[in-house]
Amino acid sequence: MFANFKNKLCGVVALLALLATATVFADDPPPTPEELVKIKAANGECLTCHSEAGLKKPPKEGLDLKKLRHYLVDLDTYTASDHGQMACSKCHGDGYDKHPHDAKAKEGLSECQDCHARKAMRIERQFDKSVHAENLSDSFTCTTCHDAHVMTLASKLRDPHKIVAQDNKICLDCHDSDLAFAKIAPEKKKRPPIDDIHSWLPNTRLHWQAVRCIECHTPAEDKLSLSHEIQNKDKAEKKCATCHSANTSLNARLYRHLAKEEQNKYGFLNSVILSNSYVVGATRNPSLDWIVIGLFVATVVGVIGHGLVRIITTRMRRSKNHD
Ligand code: HEC
Ligand code: HEC
Ligand code: HEC
Ligand code: HEC
Ligand code: HEC
Ligand code: HEC
Ligand code: HEC
CATH class of the missing domain: 1.20.5 (Single alpha-helices involved in coiled-coils or other helix-helix interfaces)
Structure with a gap:
């Protein structure tokens, strides 16, 4: 009887210990103002080196500045990003308060899945079916696309031009660069020039600024949030009318974060599109x-x-x- 109680107690203690050491989860409440002050101060420590100012005037001698040059984090961009209120150490773990850093510090890096378990499960299922996961399974991961210090949710950016710029930069940084593409592509696979592939589309460069690659390269039926399943090229969208028509698919995708709030202001949906970028055929x-x-x-x-x-x-x- 007592043994049984002791077992249960141990279980509870173990659970509490686990909870205490667990990282922040994405659905935890945001930090209080006091916590935020501490977080900012701690992050400021890292940035005494990992910033342009740190690189110019390092707080310590004998640092590997050649390496550091590639490892800078811009404070304003970071603060505006989805993770802007988090301590660097939540993801980077221990070992970074020593200089030079512990060789083993790298191993403590948290993965997206550690904190975004539920969301990541849905996304992983879609990503596993994508051309990248299927053809480049060993090397292509969430962080190939996601810079945890930079990305901001589309619903926060709201301005379609900003959303397009952020999301297309991911694809173009690789698909528009022989160097980046060769790093991850199978040997001998040549990068098809992005404008040649889409030569049927008038003014491709303007389209890259106005509409996202994923608009055409993910399954159309996924309306609630964009799917992570980048499909095979023969499943890609080629019909102009999907966007250039009165019921443009962009209302449910790229423009959806505008539509909700500004609908009332403008009275009807199409004027929202009109006021931002005029899409031929999308008005009545x-x-x-x-x-x-x-x-x-x-x-x-x-x-x-x-x-x-x-x-x-x-x-x-x-x-x-x-x-
Ligand atoms: C005194 C300067 C200095 C401070 C402070 C500093 N770093 Fe670094 N860090 C460096 C230098 C120099 C490098 C590149 C050389 C190397 O890899 O050790 C680096 C490399 C890194 C890397 C990439 C290499 C790796 O091991 O993964 C990460 C990540 C990193 N630092 C995170 C942090 C974090 C997080 C903090 C704050 C807790 C921090 N650093 C504070 C100087 C610093
Ligand atoms: C939400 C998690 C997360 C937070 C918070 C975070 N990082 Fe990172 N950081 C990462 C990941 C993931 C990588 C590895 C990227 C890769 O593998 O290419 C990384 C890489 C780095 C690197 C290595 C250089 C590079 O670009 O590969 C440095 C330096 C770094 N982070 C510094 C910081 C600093 C300083 C902060 C706080 C201001 C911070 N990080 C906050 C997840 C995070
Ligand atoms: C150490 C825990 C941790 C790790 C690792 C982490 N995140 Fe987050 N993430 C958070 C927290 C906390 C928030 C803030 C929650 C909020 O604002 O609602 C957040 C917010 C986000 C958001 C915006 C809100 C949402 O839930 O969609 C996105 C998108 C996101 N993270 C993506 C990623 C990606 C991609 C990675 C991997 C590169 C990653 N995160 C790694 C903790 C983490
Ligand atoms: C091919 C590039 C790419 C890869 C790989 C990728 N993502 Fe994304 N991810 C994006 C883009 C682009 C967006 C913005 C789309 C949007 O606004 O919904 C996004 C949005 C997100 C969001 C916020 C939107 C939402 O649906 O909640 C989360 C969370 C996220 N990704 C997590 C992940 C995780 C976890 C992985 C790895 C299993 C991953 N991503 C792999 C490109 C990628
Ligand atoms: C780091 C590099 C990299 C990034 C980032 C990247 N890709 Fe790719 N992508 C590749 C490589 C390499 C291939 C060729 C894979 C193969 O077939 O061997 C590929 C293949 C493709 C294909 C061709 C599928 C087919 O049928 O041949 C499409 C479509 C595609 N990517 C779209 C995208 C989109 C959209 C994004 C942004 C959300 C993106 N990619 C981000 C490297 C990248
Ligand atoms: C208007 C819709 C649309 C947009 C926007 C779009 N694509 Fe495509 N893409 C297609 C179609 C359709 C094909 C198939 C073309 C064919 O087979 O003739 C394709 C083919 C591709 C391929 C396959 C190349 C090959 O032949 O191996 C890649 C890679 C690709 N697109 C990447 C991108 C990237 C990166 C972006 C964003 C900069 C983008 N696409 C934007 C519709 C689009
Ligand atoms: C995924 C959505 C999408 C698809 C598919 C699409 N477009 Fe567009 N297109 C746009 C958007 C958004 C703009 C608005 C650009 C702006 O004015 O900022 C645009 C702009 C244009 C323009 C104006 C360019 C200029 O020079 O001002 C033309 C012409 C055009 N598209 C023709 C086409 C044709 C032809 C097709 C089919 C082969 C097509 N588009 C397919 C979204 C799309």
Whole structure:
């Protein structure tokens, strides 16, 4: 009877100890103002070296500055990010208060799954089916895309241009760079130039600024949050009308964080899109469409006209030179 009670007590004590040592979970309450002051001070310690200022004026001699140069964390970007209120040590563990750092310190790095168990389970299931996980299983992980010091949720950024810039940077940093691509691609696989692949899309560079790669490369049915399943290229979206139509799919995706709040302000959804970036065909106002198409045609005619004038003037100049 007593033994049984002791066992139970041990169990409770073990559980309490486990809870006390566990890291912060993503659904824990945010830090109190007092805690935040302590966190900022502790992070400031790390940044005495890991910042531009630290690199210029290191607080200690004999540091490996060549390495440190690649290891800087920008305080403003960090503070604005999803993890901006966290202590560096929550993810980086112990061993970083020694200089040079403990060789073993690296091993203490927490993974996304440690703190985001529930969310990560859903996302991992999608990611496992993606082309990257299937073709590059050993090397491609969550942190290949996610910089834990930088990323900010789309619902916090809200401005479609900022969301697109953040999310496309991830893909373009690799798919638009031979060096980065070769680091992770199977041997001999050449990087297909990103604009050539999408040559059927007019003005690709403008599209990269206005719309996300994942808009076309993830399953369309996943409306609540974007899926992490980057699909095979033959499943990618090619129909212009998916975006350029009255019920554009972008309302449920890229523009959804705007729609909710600003709907009331503007009265109807399409004006939200209108005020940010005009998507041809996405309004219910055909005459506006014609104006934009007219402008587009005028631009093309302008460019061709400019070319013609140049050709004529160079010809004239050449024939003058011959005289
Ligand atoms: C006195 C300067 C200094 C301070 C303070 C400092 N670091 Fe470093 N850190 C360095 C230098 C120099 C390097 C590169 C050389 C190396 O790898 O040891 C580095 C490398 C790192 C690396 C990458 C290499 C690895 O082992 O993973 C991480 C991560 C890191 N530091 C985290 C931290 C954290 C977290 C803090 C605060 C708790 C911190 N550092 C405080 C100087 C410092
Ligand atoms: C939410 C978790 C998390 C927090 C909080 C965090 N880091 Fe990191 N940090 C990581 C991960 C994950 C990596 C490894 C990235 C990789 O493998 O490429 C990393 C890498 C680093 C590196 C190595 C350089 C690099 O880019 O690979 C340095 C230096 C570093 N962190 C410093 C800091 C400092 C300083 C803070 C606090 C201001 C901090 N980190 C807060 C997760 C975090
Ligand atoms: C040590 C614990 C820890 C680790 C490791 C960690 N996070 Fe977080 N994460 C948090 C906390 C705490 C928050 C703040 C929760 C909030 O603001 O709602 C957060 C917030 C977030 C958010 C925004 C809110 C949400 O729940 O979606 C995202 C996205 C996120 N983390 C992604 C990641 C990714 C990706 C990784 C791996 C690179 C990672 N985290 C690693 C603790 C962690
Ligand atoms: C191919 C690049 C890529 C990989 C790999 C990746 N992510 Fe993401 N992740 C993104 C992009 C882009 C977004 C922003 C999409 C959005 O706004 O919903 C995002 C958003 C998130 C979010 C916030 C949105 C949400 O659905 O809650 C979390 C959390 C997250 N990722 C966790 C993870 C985890 C965990 C892994 C590893 C199993 C992972 N990611 C792997 C690119 C990636
Ligand atoms: C660190 C590099 C890297 C990042 C980041 C990255 N990719 Fe990839 N991606 C690759 C490599 C390498 C391949 C080729 C894999 C193979 O087939 O061997 C690939 C393949 C693909 C494919 C082709 C699938 C097919 O059918 O051939 C698509 C589509 C794709 N990536 C989209 C994306 C999108 C969208 C993002 C951003 C959310 C992204 N990638 C981020 C490296 C990357
Ligand atoms: C408007 C929709 C759309 C957008 C936006 C888009 N893609 Fe694609 N992508 C496609 C389609 C459709 C294909 C298949 C093309 C084909 O087979 O002719 C494709 C093919 C690819 C491939 C396969 C290349 C190959 O042949 O091996 C990669 C990699 C890729 N896209 C990456 C990206 C990246 C990175 C971005 C963002 C910068 C992006 N895509 C934006 C629709 C899109
Ligand atoms: C995934 C959504 C999406 C798809 C699919 C898509 N577009 Fe777009 N497109 C956009 C967005 C968003 C803009 C707005 C750009 C801006 O004005 O900021 C745009 C802009 C344009 C423009 C205006 C470019 C300029 O120079 O002003 C043209 C033309 C265009 N798209 C044609 C097409 C054609 C043709 C297709 C099919 C082959 C297509 N788009 C497929 C989202 C998409």
